[in-house]
Structures are given as structure tokens and as C-alpha cells.
Amino acid sequence: MTARIGVVTFPGTLDDRDAARAVRLAGAEAVNLFHADADLKGVDAVVLPGGFSYGDYLRAGAIARFAPIMEKVVDAAHGGMPVLGICNGFQVLTEVHLLPGSMIKNEHLHFICRDQTLRVENAETAWTTEYQDGEEIVIPLKNQDGQYVADESTLDMLEGEGRVAFRYVGWNPNGSRRDIAGITNERGNVVGLMPHPEHAVEAGFGPDSREAGRTGTDGLAFFTSAIKGLLATA
Amino acid sequence: MATILVHVMPKPEILDPQGKAVGAALPRLGFEGVAQVRQGKRFELTIDGEVTDEVLAKVREAAETLLSNPVIEDVVEVTVAQEPA
Numbered sequence: 001m002t003a004r005i006g007v008v009t010f011p012g013t014l015d016d017r018d019a020a021r022a023v024r025l026a027g028a029e030a031v032n033l034f035h036a037d038a039d040l041k042g043v044d045a046v047v048l049p050g051g052f053s054y055g056d057y058l059r060a061g062a063i064a065r066f067a068p069i070m071e072k073v074v075d076a077a078h079g080g081m082p083v084l085g086i087c088n089g090f091q092v093l094t095e096v097h098l099l100p101g102s103m104i105k106n107e108h109l110h111f112i113c114r115d116q117t118l119r120v121e122n123a124e125t126a127w128t129t130e131y132q133d134g135e136e137i138v139i140p141l142k143n144q145d146g147q148y149v150a151d152e153s154t155l156d157m158l159e160g161e162g163r164v165a166f167r168y169v170g171w172n173p174n175g176s177r178r179d180i181a182g183i184t185n186e187r188g189n190v191v192g193l194m195p196h197p198e199h200a201v202e203a204g205f206g207p208d209s210r211e212a213g214r215t216g217t218d219g220l221a222f223f224t225s226a227i228k229g230l231l232a233t234a
Numbered sequence: 235m236a237t238i239l240v241h242v243m244p245k246p247e248i249l250d251p252q253g254k255a256v257g258a259a260l261p262r263l264g265f266e267g268v269a270q271v272r273q274g275k276r277f278e279l280t281i282d283g284e285v286t287d288e289v290l291a292k293v294r295e296a297a298e299t300l301l302s303n304p305v306i307e308d309v310v311e312v313t314v315a316q317e318p319a
Contacts, residue, residue, distance in 0.1 A: 109251050
């Protein structure tokens with residue numbers, strides 16, 4: 001069996017091609033899903049990729065939340081389907097209330113693009129089982145509205161339940177509360193993060209690694225984690 | 235036709251980076267003495283027909299669900315605009 005992972009394209013999505021490519025490189029079939037689709041075409045998991053859906057009008061992710069496909073994604077997520085939101089996809093997941101908190105403009109106000117070191121804080125989510133707890137990975141980060149915010153009780157809840165999935169290591173590039181780069185839901189099937197694992201999946205096109213330039217593939221295990229989990233339960 | 239105004243502001247406890255940047259630019263233009271700037275949004279919703287209590291209730295609901303994100307923003311005011319003279 002081959003796992004089928006859907007990648008959603010909203011008007012203004014940029015990274016759907018890269019996300020689909022990452023899915024294929026990890027060994028699954030990538031299925032294109034369109035914002036106006038009313039069904040998930042029988043996929044086993046869904047990726048909401050990065051970009052500027054609906055031009056980021058109103059708030060990042062605010063309008064994408066009401067796309068027809070999102071109703072199906074929310075239902076499937078509640079049923080336990082693995083859902084990964086990357087960058088703008090993370091913003092959509094907070095707007096649709098699958099994940100708590102929200103993103104506001106970066107503290108320093110600038111768009112930022114760099115290779116970012118993260119610590120994997122929870123290696124038990126559907127998208128992180130192929131990492132070790134505490135493992136440090138490097139994947140690209142590129143955003144302007146990447147400052148994760150939530151009230152103190154929500155932050156305490158996330159910390160207490162082990163739902164901070166990724167934290168920035170070293171300088172916090174967005175001003176995010178408690179250096180949070182990504183979080184997960186209670187069940188661990190929904191994960192959202194600002195940095196981009198789909199841009200670090202093939203040597204020659206990834207961030208610099210310790211060995212050589214552009215050879216970093218630390219993002220691939222997001223996708224192999226999900227595929228392994230899907231095949232184990234199939 | 236009537237217009238309903240919805241004002242949305244970042245929550246007081248949320249740092250407002252845009253307001254901060256605007257505040258930092260004011261002295262450069264010679265505007266001194268502004269202690270703080272916070273930047274929000276104003277929406278103008280032009281309504282077909284009369285603004286009934288029901289219409290206002292619907293607009294308030296839209297303001298809380300789409301026009302603002304209650305995690306980071308407050309709807310500070312929903313009012314009916316005065317008819318132009």
C-alpha cells in the first residue's frame with residue numbers, strides 16, 4: 001500500500017509544489033486538493049502548505065478558514081487524520097481553531113528568511129515520530145507574521161501537556177512566546193509550525209548542513225513519520 | 235442603505251508591532267509628545283435596507299467570528315454611521 005497525502009492549494013498558496021514533492025520523496029503519493037473542493041479525495045493525511053492565502057487579507061489564514069475544503073479537513077482532523085500546517089497553513093489551523101493561539105507580525109517588523117535551528121520537543125506526534133525528543137534540526141524559516149501569541153493560561157496548558165512540538169534554538173526570530181515554533185493538538189495528529197520542513201528534503205536544495213552547503217534534509221522525517229504511522233495502522 | 239461601522243483593535247496585552255513602528259516615526263516628522271500608538275481596523279458594512287436589531291446582531295456575530303480574531307483582537311465598537319447631510 002502507498003499512503004496518499006493531500007496538499008491543499010488556496011488562491012495565493014506558494015509552497016504546494018514543494019510540499020507535494022516532499023511527500024513524493026518521502027515515499028507517498030501526493031494528491032492535489034483545491035480550496036473549492038468539497039471532498040478530500042480519500043487521502044490519508046493532509047498538508048496545508050505555506051504562502052499568502054487570499055493575500056493575507058484581513059489576517060493571515062482568516063479567509064482560507066472558510067474555504068469549502070476546510071470543513072472536510074476539520075472533520076477529518078477531529079477523526080484523527082494527520083494534518084500538518086506549515087507557515088500560512090499553521091495560521092489557517094489557528095484561525096479554524098484546530099490549534100490554539102494565533103500569529104501576529106514579527107516583533108522586529110521585518111520579513112525574515114534564514115536557515116533555522118529548532119529543537120523537537122515532542123517526538124510522539126503524527127509528524128515527528130522519526131525524530132528523537134530533544135533532537136535539533138535545521139530547516140528554512142521565512143515569514144513576516146510569525147510571532148506566536150496566546151494567553152498565559154493557554155501557554156501553560158501547552159507546556160504542561162507536552163504540546164509545544166518545536167522551539168527555536170538560540171535567537172528567537174519572531175518574538176514568539178516562550179520561543180514556540182510549532183505546536184500540536186491534544187491527540188497529536190494535528191501539527192502546525194512556522195518553519196518549512198518541505199524545503200529541506202533533498203540534498204542540493206536544502207539548508208547548509210555540517211558536512212556541506214545545501215545538503216540539509218532535516219525536514220524529510222516530518223513526512224516519513226506520517227507515512228510510517230499511516231502504514232502501521234493500515 | 236445604511237452603513238455599520240465595526241472597529242477592531244489589538245488586545246491591550248498584545249504587543250502591537252505596527253503601532254510601535256508608527257509611534258517611532260512620529261518624532262521624525264516633528265510630532266512630539268505622543269506616548270503610544272496602537273493600530274486597529276475600521277470596517278464599513280453597507281447594508282441593504284434598514285438596520286434592525288436583527289441586522290446589528292448579525293453584524294456583531296460577523297465581527298466576533300470573521301472580522302476579528304478573539305485571541306489577539308477586541309471588537310471595541312459596532313455603530314451605525316450617521317447619514318450624510
